[in-house]
Amino acid sequence: MIIMRSLLCDSYGSPAVLRLAETAEPQPAPDQVIVAIEAAGINFADGLMVAGTYQTKPPFPFTPGSEVAGVITAVGAEVHGLAVGQRVNSVCGMGGYAEQVAVAASRVSPIPEAMDFPAAAALPVTYGTAYHGLVDKARLATGETVLVLGAAGGVGLACVEVAAALGARVLAAASTTPKRELCLRHGAQRTVGYDEDEFTTALTEFTGGTGIDVVFDPVGGSVGEAALRQLAWGGRFLTIGYASGTIPAVKLNRLLLRESAAIGVLWGAWATRNPEANLANASRLSELWQAEAIRPHVGGTWPLEQAAEALKQVMEGRILGKAVLLPR
Numbered sequence: 001m002i003i004m005r006s007l008l009c010d011s012y013g014s015p016a017v018l019r020l021a022e023t024a025e026p027q028p029a030p031d032q033v034i035v036a037i038e039a040a041g042i043n044f045a046d047g048l049m050v051a052g053t054y055q056t057k058p059p060f061p062f063t064p065g066s067e068v069a070g071v072i073t074a075v076g077a078e079v080h081g082l083a084v085g086q087r088v089n090s091v092c093g094m095g096g097y098a099e100q101v102a103v104a105a106s107r108v109s110p111i112p113e114a115m116d117f118p119a120a121a122a123l124p125v126t127y128g129t130a131y132h133g134l135v136d137k138a139r140l141a142t143g144e145t146v147l148v149l150g151a152a153g154g155v156g157l158a159c160v161e162v163a164a165a166l167g168a169r170v171l172a173a174a175s176t177t178p179k180r181e182l183c184l185r186h187g188a189q190r191t192v193g194y195d196e197d198e199f200t201t202a203l204t205e206f207t208g209g210t211g212i213d214v215v216f217d218p219v220g221g222s223v224g225e226a227a228l229r230q231l232a233w234g235g236r237f238l239t240i241g242y243a244s245g246t247i248p249a250v251k252l253n254r255l256l257l258r259e260s261a262a263i264g265v266l267w268g269a270w271a272t273r274n275p276e277a278n279l280a281n282a283s284r285l286s287e288l289w290q291a292e293a294i295r296p297h298v299g300g301t302w303p304l305e306q307a308a309e310a311l312k313q314v315m316e317g318r319i320l321g322k323a324v325l326l327p328r
Contacts, residue, residue, distance in 0.1 A: 001025075005327070006098035007307050008061040012052030015311040018064075018097070020304065026095075026102035027074070033082055033105050034074040039121035040096040041067040042307075042323040043154065044218075044243060045268075047315040055266075058094060064311075065096020065325070066268070068103075069111065069120035079105040087111050089120040091128065091271060091278075097307050099327045106275045109282045112290055122296035122322040123285060126158040129240065129267040131281050133216060134163055136270075137263050138236040142167035144213035145206065147227055150243055151188065152179030154314075154322045157297055159216045161186050162285075165293035168214070171206045173199070173223070175317075182320050186297065194223055203230045211235055211258070217248075224248035228262070235260040243317065297321030 006023045028034050046064040048054035069089040075082060082088070082105055090108045095101040111120045134140040146163040150156040151172035163170045164187030172183035172191045180191035192202035203212060211232030217224045221244030228237050228250065235258060239248075250262050271278040288294045299321040302310040307325055314323050 004099040005304055006063045006095075007065075007304065008063060009050050010061045012050065015047060015050060015308040015315065017050065018308045018311070023098070025100055028076040028102055030076045030078040031104055031106075032076045032102045033072050033079055033108055034100055034102055035068055035070045035088060035090060035092075035108070036073045036100050037068045037096065037098060037327045038070040038117035039068065040065045040325040040327060041121045041125055041154075042310055042314050042325060043067070043125050044241065044314060047311050050311070063095045063098050065098070066093055067091055067121055067124040068096045068101055069117040072108075073100070076105070081105075082108060087113070089124055091124045091268070093268070097304065097325060097327075099304070106279070107271075109279060109286070112286065115289065118298045118301060118324045118326070119296045121324050122154070122298055123289070124282065125267070126155040126322060127162060127285050127294065127296070128271065128278065128281060129155050129265065130159040130162040130216070131285055132267045132270060133238045133240065133265040134159065134166065134214065135281070136277075137265055138214045138238055140166055140168055140214055143169070145169045145171065145232070146214045146216060147171045147173065147203065147212045147230070148188075149173045149215070149217045149223055149227060150219040151183045151191070152320050153218065153243070153317065154319070155218050155240060156216070157183065157186055157321050158294075160188050161294040162288070163216075164188070165288050169206075171202065171212070179320060182297065186295070196226065199223070199226060200230070207232065214238065216240065218243055220244045220248050221246040222248070229254060231258055231260040233258050233260070237262045238265050239263070240265050298324050300324070301326050303327075
């Protein structure tokens with residue numbers, strides 16, 4: 001039996017419960033390929049899964065990690081259009097904190113030769129979520145205003161870039177000056193902190209008092225509630241996640257008075273249910289990358305041995321942009 005290295009979670013807890021172990025190399029099912037992982041994206045949801053607070057609760061032991069980039073080393077008998085040696089990225093769902101992963105061919109996308117593996121691993125989840133939320137759910141139109149909360153994090157910064165690439169005017173909310181400066185470099189027209197008075201004033205000035213067309217909220221809590229109150233007529237509030245630890249309350253009369261909408265964005269489940277549409281979105285994101293309209297900001301890389309520390313920093317909001325593992 002050939003072995004590889006993987007991070008295993010045997011019980012729920014902080015990222016410190018993850019342990020490095022030797023496991024058997026995966027073998028492809030007929031509809032799968034094996035990807036030798038050169039880079040793996042680290043996401044907030046990975047920490048929730050390890051803590052046992054995520055929607056998905058896999059049986060123990062499991063290996064977290066939902067997105068990877070690397071090279072195909074084996075192809076299942078029923079797979080067409082993919083080949084050994086091809087450079088790809090993938091939404092694997094689980095198993096990314098390892099040296100290899102088996103993944104359904106329908107969830108694998110070729111990447112441009114010029115794209116490095118860390119950037120490729122930073123694209124699928126955060127940019128997939130941002131694009132799905134803004135395009136499929138909010139139906140963002142050119143010239144509309146977008147408020148991004150938690151804008152310097154992985155999914156927040158992806159939303160800043162995608163919204164700007166789609167012709168929106170972007171107001172980025174982030175907690176510190178370095179974070180706000182990063183958002184400006186990635187396409188935001190203006191930034192704002194979370195002080196209540198400053199926040200309200202900035203939104204009024206940015207929109208001329210008409211309100212925000214689209215709010216992209218991976219934070220929740222009181223700032224999410226404050227943002228919902230600033231929706232324009234026909235505005236759309238996208239709820240992505242609750243990094244603050246608190247789910248905001250939605251008073252339905254606020255939606256009624258402005259004919260606005262609160263919309264849930266659960267990209268992973270949508271991608272599983274709509275693989276062809278998701279691959280089309282991935283292709284569009286690749287086109288935006290090749291046009292230099294989006295450029296993932298990798299805020300740090302770590303070897304597999306330091307995955308727990310890297311995930312801890314992500315959960316604490318200490319990473320600007322995306323954190324990436326380099327298993328090899």
